[in-house]
Amino acid sequence: MFSDAFAGIAASISAAMGGPYHPAVVRTVTDEVTDDGGSIVTPGEVTTRDCLCQVDAATEAMRSDASFTIGDVRLLVLNLDALSTDARVEVTAGPGAGLYSLQTVFRDPMGAYWECRGRPA
Numbered sequence: 001m002f003s004d005a006f007a008g009i010a011a012s013i014s015a016a017m018g019g020p021y022h023p024a025v026v027r028t029v030t031d032e033v034t035d036d037g038g039s040i041v042t043p044g045e046v047t048t049r050d051c052l053c054q055v056d057a058a059t060e061a062m063r064s065d066a067s068f069t070i071g072d073v074r075l076l077v078l079n080l081d082a083l084s085t086d087a088r089v090e091v092t093a094g095p096g097a098g099l100y101s102l103q104t105v106f107r108d109p110m111g112a113y114w115e116c117r118g119r120p121a
Contacts, residue, residue, distance in 0.1 A: 003111035007078045010112070011052055021078055022094030024053035028087045052078040053089055055096025055118075062117045067103060069119065075100060077114040088121055 014021035026049045033042040054076040062068060073096060075089055085102045100118030107114055 001111075006110060006112040011078055014052065019094055020054040020056075021052035021076075022054070022091055022097070024051050024077070024089055024091045025049070026051055026077070026080060026083065026087050026089050028084075049080060051080050051089075053091045055091055055094070058117060062104070065104070065117070068117070071120055072103065073100070073118050073120075075102075075114075075116040075118040077116060078112070080114060083114045083116070089116070089118060 011021060028047050028049075029044045030047065032040045032044040035041050056074040056076065058068070058072050058074050062072060062074060075091075077083060077089065083102070083105050085105055088099060088101055090099045091097045099121040100116075101121045103117040103119055105114055105116045
């Protein structure tokens with residue numbers, strides 16, 4: 001698929017040049033299961049997925065959103081099939097390393113990466 005090829009090329013160039021994509025982990029917590037009385041039968045589980053992420057300045061469109069706050073950044077995430085605002089992204093190396101909650105998540109038109117507005121968590 002063309003989107004996978006583009007993501008692979010971006011990852012290869014990034015590895016050879018030392019950036020802009022750096023190792024990251026996406027963490028998602030599944031919902032717990034409760035019984036009729038509200039007691040937890042099965043707790044939620046944390047799932048992790050490795051990916052690559054570029055941390056960049058927020059775009060003008062991101063800044064114009066009513067929920068934008070100073071410190072929000074643009075995250076470009078490679079090598080994931082699915083991503084939602086329920087996840088947190090931990091960039092483990094490079095500029096902008098840290099943990100981010102996702103405020104918005106959009107797939108690029110070509111399907112090679114996810115563009116997110118991240119907020120330091």
